[in-house]
Amino acid sequence: MSLATDARRTTAHAAFWMMTRRVTILAAGVDIVFFGFFLWAGSPLLAWLNVLSVGLYAAANRLLVWRRNRVALALIWLEVVGHAVIGTLWVGWEAGFNYYLLMFIPAIMVSGDWPRVGVPLGTLFLTYLGLHAASSELGPLAPIDNTALVLVNVFNIFIFFTMASYTARFYYLLVRRTEGRLREHAMCDALTGLFNRRQLIALADGEMARARRDDTPLSLALVDIDHFKQINDGLGHDVGDQMLVHVSALFLACCRASDTVARWGGEEFLFLLPNTDADAAFHFAERVRRAVVGQPLTSEHTDVACTVSLGVTTLAPGETLDDAIARADQALYASKSAGRDRVTRAGAAPAITDWDGRTAC
Structure with a gap:
């Protein structure tokens, strides 16, 4: 129980x-x-x-x-x-x-x-x-x-x-x-209190319908805590859980009233950003990244720092949610491959550029 x-x-x-x-x-x-x-x-x-x-x-x-x-x-x-x-x-x-x-x-x-x-x-x-x-x-x-x-x-x-x-x-x-x-x-996710994957998908269906009806952009940002396994293995799962709760609070603080953030699974989180174009989504993700870097977790009188990697995308006309998330996941993978602690955005072009404007493979 x-x-x-x-x-x-x-x-x-x-x-x-x-x-x-x-x-x-x-x-x-x-x-x-x-x-x-x-x-x-x-x-x-x-x-x-x-x-x-x-x-x-x-x-x-x-x-x-x-x-x-x-x-x-x-x-x-x-x-x-x-x-x-x-x-x-x-x-x-x-x-x-x-x-x-x-x-x-x-x-x-x-x-x-x-x-x-x-x-x-x-x-x-x-x-x-x-x-x-x-x-x-x-x-x-x-x-x-x-x-x-x-x-x-x-x-x-x-x-x-x-x-x-x-x-x-x-x-x-x-x-x-x-x-x-x-x-x-x-x-909701029992640990963090954020929406879970199923609820975010349900909300995304409504936001996608609204975006099509109003002809407004809808963006996604997929987030992963860097080296989370090392935090769990080195400091214990209690500290790992505290870190998940800590970054969840930071994510919520970055959101507007219309934004939604959910625990997507493990140490991954997904933002749903209505009425947000590609540039605005990129700047939002960068603000999230800086918030996590600037506020380490205080656990048993010790500051535990962490960073996050993000991949952002904007839904294309007629694109399914799964396809958009897959592109955001590719962008996230590019952030990880390029050294972590960065934002990469996925565009229509084959090349994916990170937040410094460099090409990441």
Whole structure:
């Protein structure tokens, strides 16, 4: 499992337990309201039962702060089931205390696969049926007047809708965030945060269509870190990864808002430069080269310098992206052959010239 996956899972768990803490606070507030209500309705047993419930929720909240999550959940289950059973048997099924049992269903269903949810879900189902049967058989043990019964029923329905809406909203937002992370993972390189090859190709299709429609130039710059294998072998792969992240930040700093840079593979990167002709692309690539030379990586109090070689090209009318990239790759190879740390541009002519204007073979 990757560190990124661990981090996402940890974030989701933290959000769940924060939601659970908020639910305990809301539930304790509901029980405080019930305390006054049942004193008014002439049911002191249920009134003082709510005082006990407030204490249980306060203890559960504190246990969640201490990360004693299993014990906290046990207290919450004890309070909700106990309160639902006693309230239903005491004042009747019509009071609506049974609704609180149903709020466990979403939490159970997202807790794991079917073997894990089967037992608690079955237990909840049997408890609900048993409570209904007992309430129908015994009737309310301490009935309250009809006005109070209607009020408590409406209040319980309101709280059930509020709690259910809040938890449903939480899971909806969690799914949306997860989908966003999956899309980001599909589009971006995990190490550098730049777009990956697949996403750049998708963006290039749109830019090529726009360039044809508007009759504007579209250029590419292919970049390779010089002697990257020596950095990895000599200083370790951690420093190599740091170098990739470092130069990626420099590349982004050189880009305009309309430009795109992607990790093309390994230590190779590709710039997509809309509305950029051959000369402008060459000067852009030279600016990128100088930015890397001028800002070495600082790693463990040591500056690690590197250089980059670049090949630039401008798409010809009717040319495919693959053909243009192949020409940029040839220009990059010419930069490497001519001594590295330079920009070479590929033109329509067979000869490829480097940034000093010399012919490179």
